Amino acid sequence: MPPPTPLSPPELSYLYASLSLSPPIRLDLRTPTQFRPLVAECSFLPHCNGSARVCMSEAGECIVGIKAEIEKDATTKYVTVIEREKWIEVSVEVAGGGASGPGSGMGIGGISGAGGATGRDEGDGGAAVWLKEGLLAGGAGGWSILDRLVISSGWHWKLYIDVLLLTPTSHPSPLLLSTAVNMALDSTYLPKLTSPHDVDDIPTFSDDWAISVPLYEPKTFPRPPMSLPVVAVGDNVFLDPSVAEVAAAEAGLVVTLSLSDAQGNCDIVGVRSMEVGRGGGKEGDRKGINRKLLRQMVNACVKEAGEVIKGVGETTHQQMFRA
Amino acid sequence: MPIQIIAPAPFVTADDEADDEGGVRLDFDNDGDIAMDGDAPRRAAGRQSGGIVTPGEVVTEDPQWMRGHGTYLSQPLAPGGSQSIVSSLAGTISKTNKLLSIRALKFRYVPEIGDLVVGRILEVQTKRWRVDIAAPHSATLLLSSINLPGGILRKRTSTDELQIRTFFSEGDLLVAEVQTLSNDGLASLHTRSLKYGKLRNGVFMTIDAGMVRRMKSHVLTMNTSNGGGEVDIYLGVNGYIYIAKHTTPLTESGGPEGKSVSITRLEEEASEAIYSNVNEEISPETRAEIARIACVIGALAKNGVKVDDEMVHLGYEAALEEFLQGMEWGGDGEAGKRVVEAALAKRMEG
Numbered sequence: 001m002p003p004p005t006p007l008s009p010p011e012l013s014y015l016y017a018s019l020s021l022s023p024p025i026r027l028d029l030r031t032p033t034q035f036r037p038l039v040a041e042c043s044f045l046p047h048c049n050g051s052a053r054v055c056m057s058e059a060g061e062c063i064v065g066i067k068a069e070i071e072k073d074a075t076t077k078y079v080t081v082i083e084r085e086k087w088i089e090v091s092v093e094v095a096g097g098g099a100s101g102p103g104s105g106m107g108i109g110g111i112s113g114a115g116g117a118t119g120r121d122e123g124d125g126g127a128a129v130w131l132k133e134g135l136l137a138g139g140a141g142g143w144s145i146l147d148r149l150v151i152s153s154g155w156h157w158k159l160y161i162d163v164l165l166l167t168p169t170s171h172p173s174p175l176l177l178s179t180a181v182n183m184a185l186d187s188t189y190l191p192k193l194t195s196p197h198d199v200d201d202i203p204t205f206s207d208d209w210a211i212s213v214p215l216y217e218p219k220t221f222p223r224p225p226m227s228l229p230v231v232a233v234g235d236n237v238f239l240d241p242s243v244a245e246v247a248a249a250e251a252g253l254v255v256t257l258s259l260s261d262a263q264g265n266c267d268i269v270g271v272r273s274m275e276v277g278r279g280g281g282k283e284g285d286r287k288g289i290n291r292k293l294l295r296q297m298v299n300a301c302v303k304e305a306g307e308v309i310k311g312v313g314e315t316t317h318q319q320m321f322r323a
Numbered sequence: 324m325p326i327q328i329i330a331p332a333p334f335v336t337a338d339d340e341a342d343d344e345g346g347v348r349l350d351f352d353n354d355g356d357i358a359m360d361g362d363a364p365r366r367a368a369g370r371q372s373g374g375i376v377t378p379g380e381v382v383t384e385d386p387q388w389m390r391g392h393g394t395y396l397s398q399p400l401a402p403g404g405s406q407s408i409v410s411s412l413a414g415t416i417s418k419t420n421k422l423l424s425i426r427a428l429k430f431r432y433v434p435e436i437g438d439l440v441v442g443r444i445l446e447v448q449t450k451r452w453r454v455d456i457a458a459p460h461s462a463t464l465l466l467s468s469i470n471l472p473g474g475i476l477r478k479r480t481s482t483d484e485l486q487i488r489t490f491f492s493e494g495d496l497l498v499a500e501v502q503t504l505s506n507d508g509l510a511s512l513h514t515r516s517l518k519y520g521k522l523r524n525g526v527f528m529t530i531d532a533g534m535v536r537r538m539k540s541h542v543l544t545m546n547t548s549n550g551g552g553e554v555d556i557y558l559g560v561n562g563y564i565y566i567a568k569h570t571t572p573l574t575e576s577g578g579p580e581g582k583s584v585s586i587t588r589l590e591e592e593a594s595e596a597i598y599s600n601v602n603e604e605i606s607p608e609t610r611a612e613i614a615r616i617a618c619v620i621g622a623l624a625k626n627g628v629k630v631d632d633e634m635v636h637l638g639y640e641a642a643l644e645e646f647l648q649g650m651e652w653g654g655d656g657e658a659g660k661r662v663v664e665a666a667l668a669k670r671m672e673g
Contacts, residue, residue, distance in 0.1 A: 006494040008443075009600040010523035017602075018610045025610045027526055029618050035326035053331075239325070308326045315328045 007247050012277065015248035020234030027244065033304050035240040038179065040312070042187040042319050050188025050215070052180045052316075058243055059176040060167025064184040070151060070203065071158040084146050085136060087156055090128040092163040092177070130174075130272055131163070131181055134225040134256035137269035143222060148215060151193060154200045161185075174254045174274070175240055178227035179312060185224040186316040188215040218317060222258040225269050226309050228301045229254050231276055232293050237300045247277035251289040255301040257309070264306025271298065375428070376410040382423060383408050391424030432457045432532035432561035434510035438501045439541040441522070441559035442512065444491045450484060452491055454499070457532055457561040460509050464491070468502060468513035470520065470597060490598050496522040496565060498542075498557050517597075518542065522557065524602050525567025528617050530624035532562035536631035543632055544569055548643055551612030556620075558630060564620060566613050568605050615642055622659030623666070634666060641665035 007015075018025045024032060038056045045051035048065040055061045074083050135145055149157040161181060165172055189212040191205035206212075216224055231241040231249035238245060246252060252274030257266040376382055382394060384407040390396055393412040399405060410416075414427040434440070434456065442454040445461055452464040467479050469490060491497060499512035499519050514520050535541075535558050543556040553569035619638040623630050641662045 008495045008523075010521075010602050011496065011527060013602050014524070014526060014605070014610075017605070018614075021607050021610070025607065025614055027528075027614050027617060028621075029614050033325050037327035037329055039329045039331050041331050055331075304325045311326050311328055315330070319330065 007244060007277075011244075012248050015244055016233060019236060019238065019245065019248060022236070024233070024236045024238070026238065026242075028242070032236060033239050033300060035175075035304075035308065036242075038176075040179065040183060040315055042183045042316050048184075049190060050184045050186075052183035052187065054176055054180040054183065056173065056176050059173040060165065062163060062165050062172070062176050062180045064164075064180040065162050066184050066188045067160045067162075068157045068188070068190055069160070070155055073154050073156060086158075087146055087149050088132060088135060088159045088161065090132045090135075090161045090163070090181075092127045092131070092165070094165045095167070127163070127172075127174075127177055130227070130254070130256070130270065131161070131177060134178070134227060134258075134270050135181075135185075137225065137256070137258075145215075151203050152195070152197045152199060155203050157190060159188075173240070174227045174229050178225070178256070182224045182226045182309070182312055183316045186216055186313060187320050189213065190215060219262075221260050221262070222267065223309055223313055225256050225258040226305065226312065227254050227256040227270075228305055228308070229274060230297045230301050231274070232289070232297055235293070237293075237297050239300060239304055246274070249276040251293065251297070252276040253294075253297050253301075255298055255305075257301060257305040259306060259309045259313070264310055266302050266305045266309070268298065268302065374416055375414070376416060376425060377413050378411055380410050381407045382410050382416060382425075387421060388423045389421050391419070391422045393425030393427065394423060429531065430533065431459050434458050434462065434501045434504060434508065434561075436501050436504055438560040439498065439557070440501060440510075440512070440561045441496065441498050441527070441557050441563035441565050442561070443527075443563075444493055444495045444497070447487055447492060449487075452487075454497070454512060456510065456512075456559075457529070457563060458508070458510060460507070462501070462510040462512050464497075464499065464512045464514070466490075468511070468515055470515055470517070472597065491521065495600075496527055498522055498559070498565065520597050521599075522565045522567060523600070524570065524605060525555070525565055526613055526617055528564050528566070528621065530562045530564065530620065530630065532560075534624040534630055535560055535562055535564075536629040538631055540632075543635060545616070545636065545639065547609070547612035547616070547639075549612060550606070550608040552606070552609050554609065554613055554616060556616065556635065558635075564617075564630075566616050566620075568603065568609050568613070570603070615639070618642070618659070619662065622663050626660060626663040628663055628667065633670065637666040637669045638662060641669060 015027070018027070026032070028036070030036070036057055038054055040052065040054045042052040043050070044053060045063075045065050047067075049068045050066040051064060053061070053063045071087075074086075149159065151157060161184070163177060163181065165177075189209070191207070191209075192211045192213050193203055194206050195201065195204040228239060229241060229246075229252065231238050231246055231252040233245070233249050238249075241249060241252070254272045254274050255268060256270035256272075258269050259265075260267045381397070382388075384405060386405050388408055390408050393410060393414060394408050395411050396406040397409045408423055410425050412425045412427045413429075414425045417424055417426050432440075440456045440462075442456040442462065442464075444452050444464075445455050446453040450466045454462045454464050456462045466483060466487060471479060471483055471490075497514060497520060499514045500516075501510045502513040503511045505511070537560060538558075541558045541560065543558065545554050545556060546552075547554050555567050555569045557565040557567070559565070616635070616639060619642050620630055620635060623634055623638055628634060645658065645662055645665065
């Protein structure tokens with residue numbers, strides 16, 4: 001496949017002008033906060049504790065499998081933060097190597113500071129870094145996913161989150177990856193512990209999956225995090241931008257949020273900047289981004305995220321093997 | 324609800340009973356005898372006309388069939404054994420008398436001489452451009468097959484070679500005609516008519532190559548409602564589509580104002596405007612209608628309806644009846660389907 005070609009100057013200026021109108025006109029006639037429909041299913045891989053498959057029109061297809069294994073704590077007495085963060089390992093792979101290999105400088109969805117598209121969550125790990133970042137951030141009141149992974153004294157679960165992008169030639173959006181990881185986490189079940197909590201011996205588990213324990217207890221909060229891409233063109237803010245819209249945008253953010261209550265209120269757990277095009281004008285002509293616009297972008301995410309995360313969660317629960 | 328989440332379509336296993344009523348089974352010859360070995364696994368799906376086969380799948384071992392497009396003969400397992408016809412594509416089986424061919428489910432555009440295509444410049448070389456036209460190979464556009472500014476019949480000079488990027492540069496969109504084909508299917512394009520050339524004032528979209536019906540003219544001009552004015556639609560045979568605000572073509576000698584453009588005047592105008600990268604003033608109304616037409620074409624292709632002059636017009640009418648305001652479309656996941664159904668109903672009425 002040829003490398004992605006930039007849009008032509010007339011296309012960019014047309015897009016920029018359309019999107020900066022008031023009200024803006026998106027090419028697919030979506031409203032600024034409307035997401036594109038996506039196809040999603042979960043719990044379909046038989047050998048995984050949790051799995052999900054998500055397809056998006058432009059971003060292609062992505063599957064996530066989550067496997068858990070028991071591991072002895074590395075340090076018996078004091079479990080350090082660094083040690084604990086290794087309890088979750090995220091890896092992102094592009095099927096067939098793809099155009100954007102490790103270190104090629106093309107982060108997934110153009111998230112700056114995220115390095116190459118593929119890789120693990122250590123060092124220059126690409127998309128895996130910000131996926132894990134959102135996971136570890138936890139929620140209000142000191143809640144952390146790592147606490148859910150403790151089995152007994154001296155033992156914990158180690159989670160392997162493997163993300164596989166099946167369409168290497170597409171433009172993977174952060175939304176695709178984070179939706180898939182979100183659904184997979186939401187549908188993850190761990191075997192029920194049968195040995196006492198406070199014994200140092202190797203823990204034993206029930207082999208009955210009907211009584212297995214969900215990683216994220218349903219109806220409790222926070223729910224697994226989700227990252228929403230948002231771009232700004234002129235004074236307008238757009239959620240779930242298409243590739244062309246990103247190219248014409250002036251500023252872009254990926255806001256990671258987690259649902260904090262049943263009313264749909266969300267906590268921001270992470271914000272990263274997203275690489276965007278040159279905003280329709282000439283090269284180097286791009287406007288700076290002011291505080292008001294930045295606030296507007298994050299607010300748009302926070303406002304819509306509740307519905308989105310709730311919607312994804314409902315779909316997950318309908319499809320789960322124990323639903 | 325800002326997001327719509329669709330569960331994937333359930334996996335459907337081929338229904339044997341329905342299969343028997345369908346096309347003629349290949350496993351049976353004309354007398355009704357089973358032509359296959361009795362111990363060979365009988366896979367009902369994929370072995371009959373209209374069934375789906377995958378690459379490498381044995382279509383038939385019966386020697387009475389001839390191999391057509393999309394198939395090859397396998398090596399016989401034993402020396403002197405019979406060869407079987409194997410599919411080389413993922414697609415449906417079609418039979419013409421005793422000729423077996425596979426029609427691919429999804430395929431790239433195969434260029435033919437005279438096709439109107441929309442393309443995007445991939446690379447600028449010394450005397451030519453490489454153009455993406457959604458074909459297996461990228462096409463070439465020679466510097467000598469474009470309209471050079473200052474006169475159609477001017478000879479190309481070395482100055483033009485140096486200025487090649489002022490005509491087209493990477494990423495530029497153009498509408499062209501397939502001029503020649505080489506033996507291996509490589510297309511060479513030309514834009515030596517004022518109908519062709521650089522595209523601006525609009526939006527670009529792609530659909531599958533097979534979804535554009537071949538027509539007399541692939542450039543449609545539509546009158547839009549809501550004050551949108553006239554809109555040009557370039558339906559490339561290769562599935563690349565450009566929808567733009569209507570501009571009066573320079574070829575129209577004797578326009579509405581009755582001013583006739585002489586050949587020399589034409590050349591001057593061509594030189595000024597033809598390779599410009601600047602859009603004209605486009606009103607928000609026109610932009611909304613362009614987006615609506617793009618949605619109509621996208622919905623037609625998505626629902627498996629071939630795009631042609633008639634369907635674009637009917638679809639646009641249906642979209643107008645469904646949504647007075649363009650903005651309401653995007654928020655409705657089923658909108659595309661409804662519009663296409665309404666358009667098809669209109670076509671039935673005549």
